[in-house]
Amino acid sequence: xxxxxxxxxxxxxxxxxxxxxxxxxxxxxxxxxxxxxxxxxxxxxxxxxxxxxxxxxxxxxxxxxxxxxxxxxxxxxxxxxxxxxxxxxxxxxxxxxxxxxxxxxxxxxxxxxxxxxxxxxxxxxxxxxxxxxxxxxxxxxxxxxxxxxxxxxxxxxxxxxxxxxxxxxxxxxxxxxxxxxxxxxxxxxxxxxxxxxxxxxxxxxxxxxxxxxxxxxxxxxxxxxxxxxxxxxxxxxxxxxxxxxxxxxxxxxxxxxxxxxxxxxxxxxxxxxxxxxx
Amino acid sequence: xxxxxxxxxxxxxxxxxxxxxxxxxxxxxxxxxxxxxxxxxxxxxxxxxxxxxxxxxxxxxxxxxxxxxxxxxxxxxxxxxxxxxxxxxxxxxxxxxxxxxxxxxxxxxxxxxxxxxxxxxxxxxxxxxxxxxxxxxxxxxxxxxxxxxxxxxxxxxxxxxxxxxxxxxxxxxxxxxxxxxxxxxxxxxxxxxxxxxxxxxxxxxxxxxxxxxxxxxxxxxxxxxxxxxxxxxxxxxxxxxxxxxxxxxxxxxxxxxxxxxxxxxxxxxxxxxxxxxxxxxxxxxxxxxxxxxxxxxxxxxxxxxxxxxxxxxxxxxxxxxxxxxxxxxxxxxxxxxxxxxxxxxxxxxxxxxxxxxxxxxxxxxxxxxxxxxxxxxxxxxxxxxxxxxxxxxxxxxxxxxxxxxxxxxxxxxxxx
Numbered sequence: 001x002x003x004x005x006x007x008x009x010x011x012x013x014x015x016x017x018x019x020x021x022x023x024x025x026x027x028x029x030x031x032x033x034x035x036x037x038x039x040x041x042x043x044x045x046x047x048x049x050x051x052x053x054x055x056x057x058x059x060x061x062x063x064x065x066x067x068x069x070x071x072x073x074x075x076x077x078x079x080x081x082x083x084x085x086x087x088x089x090x091x092x093x094x095x096x097x098x099x100x101x102x103x104x105x106x107x108x109x110x111x112x113x114x115x116x117x118x119x120x121x122x123x124x125x126x127x128x129x130x131x132x133x134x135x136x137x138x139x140x141x142x143x144x145x146x147x148x149x150x151x152x153x154x155x156x157x158x159x160x161x162x163x164x165x166x167x168x169x170x171x172x173x174x175x176x177x178x179x180x181x182x183x184x185x186x187x188x189x190x191x192x193x194x195x196x197x198x199x200x201x202x203x204x205x206x207x208x209x210x211x212x213x214x215x216x217x218x219x220x221x222x223x224x225x226x227x228x229x230x231x232x233x234x235x236x237x238x239x240x241x242x243x244x245x246x247x248x249x250x251x252x253x254x255x256x257x258x259x260x261x262x263x264x265x266x267x268x269x270x271x272x273x274x275x276x277x278x
Numbered sequence: 279x280x281x282x283x284x285x286x287x288x289x290x291x292x293x294x295x296x297x298x299x300x301x302x303x304x305x306x307x308x309x310x311x312x313x314x315x316x317x318x319x320x321x322x323x324x325x326x327x328x329x330x331x332x333x334x335x336x337x338x339x340x341x342x343x344x345x346x347x348x349x350x351x352x353x354x355x356x357x358x359x360x361x362x363x364x365x366x367x368x369x370x371x372x373x374x375x376x377x378x379x380x381x382x383x384x385x386x387x388x389x390x391x392x393x394x395x396x397x398x399x400x401x402x403x404x405x406x407x408x409x410x411x412x413x414x415x416x417x418x419x420x421x422x423x424x425x426x427x428x429x430x431x432x433x434x435x436x437x438x439x440x441x442x443x444x445x446x447x448x449x450x451x452x453x454x455x456x457x458x459x460x461x462x463x464x465x466x467x468x469x470x471x472x473x474x475x476x477x478x479x480x481x482x483x484x485x486x487x488x489x490x491x492x493x494x495x496x497x498x499x500x501x502x503x504x505x506x507x508x509x510x511x512x513x514x515x516x517x518x519x520x521x522x523x524x525x526x527x528x529x530x531x532x533x534x535x536x537x538x539x540x541x542x543x544x545x546x547x548x549x550x551x552x553x554x555x556x557x558x559x560x561x562x563x564x565x566x567x568x569x570x571x572x573x574x575x576x577x578x579x580x581x582x583x584x585x586x587x588x589x590x591x592x593x594x595x596x597x598x599x600x601x602x603x604x605x606x607x608x609x610x611x612x613x614x615x616x617x618x619x620x621x622x623x624x625x626x627x628x629x630x631x632x633x634x635x636x637x638x639x640x641x642x643x644x645x646x647x648x649x650x651x652x653x654x655x656x657x658x659x660x661x662x663x664x665x666x667x668x669x670x671x672x673x674x675x676x677x678x679x680x681x682x683x684x685x686x687x688x689x690x691x692x693x694x
Contacts, residue, residue, distance in 0.1 A: 259410075259412045266397075
């Protein structure tokens with residue numbers, strides 16, 4: 001008989017993991033939907049967010065400041081990268097993929113050089129262990145709701161949604177779509193960096209986390225449906241729970257399961273479980 | 279009398295056939311003469327490594343550059359080819375047979391990758407193939423009895439690489455090829471219809487050829503004559519043979535690939551890349567052509583993997599199957615230029631050379647990956663279509679400038 005406490009722990013872990021996945025995958029998905037870019041640099045934003053949080057936590061010993069700074073720098077880096085480089089290769093998908101892969105590589109190395117090879121982690125006295133994981137779940141749901149409202153109830157959100165359907169048409173209506181691209185990219189980077197910062201007290205920050213989280217979030221987005229915000233939420237829940245459960249009950253499978261699920265979903269329902277399909 | 283005429287005609291035809299793709303032939307000939315110029319085992323092995331990556335990059339170009347299949351799983355046929363050769367060499371199979379088996383496995387992987395195209399296209403195809411390659415990687419990584427896990431498995435150098443006679447034979451062949459080409463170039467130089475640019479290229483080729491022969495042939499000849507009996511020569515001899523073992527398949531594969539892309543089938547590949555719907559409407563069975571392209575490309579990749587094993591001697595899932603290989607292939611292709619065959623080969627050569635030279639510099643080595651990252655970004659921003667295509671686009675003006683210069687010189691000469 002399986003211990004019910006173990007199941008509860010696995011579910012809590014899975015939910016917390018889902019929320020982190022959601023923070024990175026939602027931005028990735030929105031960026032793909034709007035701009036058609038498979039942004040492999042997104043994992044790098046997650047990692048940079050984590051390391052910036054580590055630095056600011058060491059400086060100020062205040063977790064909220066660390067979170068806000070990570071989000072701010074994530075936004076800044078995202079906007080700079082989009083404005084200065086990604087815009088130049090607009091309409092060349094292979095170059096876009098290569099460019100963002102290049103950033104993933106570059107940031108992983110930068111992190112290695114600046115912060116060293118050893119993983120960094122800090123703990124909060126008032127929130128530790130499963131309490132922090134519960135906090136993560138609430139934080140994730142709050143941000144998901146907040147982003148959903150932003151996307152459906154504000155003018156900017158409506159423009160982004162319209163751009164996902166047809167960016168050229170939106171431009172024809174007199175909206176500066178390039179600025180929308182830059183801001184959306186920055187917002188995606190902000191979410192990812194925030195997620196990275198939130199992950200530190202639980203999982204720590206390592207130079208490899210960029211690529212590992214990148215590929216997991218890729219799987220999430222594909223399962224949920226590329227370009228769909230709702231899809232990324234449900235996709236994160238599915239993959240996060242699968243990850244949590246498999247880590248507790250079938251530890252050998254954790255590595256294969258992601259890609260197995262992705263391949264099956266792609267071959268059976270190409271547009272993902274919640275994708276619109278074209 | 280008539281017979282003699284025929285002979286001279288045949289020779290003339292032969293020369294004419296040779297001179298159609300002059301610059302390319304010249305560079306291949308230089309590759310054949312190159313080992314003479316390098317009496318160091320390190321550079322010979324570096325050159326051999328460049329050739330293997332060039333073959334891999336070229337195989338990818340058939341899929342991505344010509345047929346437009348954005349596959350992210352190209353590390354799979356390479357790694358499986360490498361592992362097939364390693365495992366069968368350990369079972370004491372002869373090397374040529376092991377290569378054939380590797381090709382078979384490569385075709386199998388290509389078949390699977392090709393079947394994916396029936397279901398999904400575009401970016402989704404890229405993701406399915408990525409998932410496939412990652413799964414193969416994970417399976418090999420976990421199946422320690424088969425792959426040796428993180429430490430990998432090692433093979434002993436195949437016996438025939440130590441066989442000196444093979445090297446002498448190859449040297450004789452390569453020098454013969456080089457001499458024939460040398461004469462061709464001389465013949466071309468006399469031709470009045472040649473453009474100035476080509477003439478300059480021939481002169482360069484002849485000069486390099488002569489320089490290599492005069493400068494380093496005696497030294498090399500000495501090593502060759504002493505043979506591998508001398509301990510210090512052994513590594514050079516082995517690497518030299520190995521260089522030819524890598525170069526000959528590359529040359530053959532290049533010409534096969536060139537024939538394929540110039541054939542009607544190749545034209546249909548390009549048509550699929552440009553507009554799949556339209557090709558379908560014209561009555562071509564698109565899926566069969568995509569499957570064919572995938573299989574051919576995977577077979578070449580597995581051949582590259584098969585050649586990599588006896589070169590590296592020790593392979594692990596990380597060194598032959600990981601996504602790092604895939605990123606490198608993409609970089610080679612992007613740097614060189616997609617859809618040119620030569621471009622990715624050039625890109626592979628340049629990057630392998632840079633990687634080896636930069637990592638060996640003290641103080642730079644640890645920042646090598648950082649430099650590579652910056653290099654990636656610069657390349658993509660400034661040469662989004664690769665060196666070869668950029669050169670082809672901008673080369674027009676260079677040609678014109680050289681012509682202008684030639685005219686200027688001519689008129690000034692007449693003026694005197």
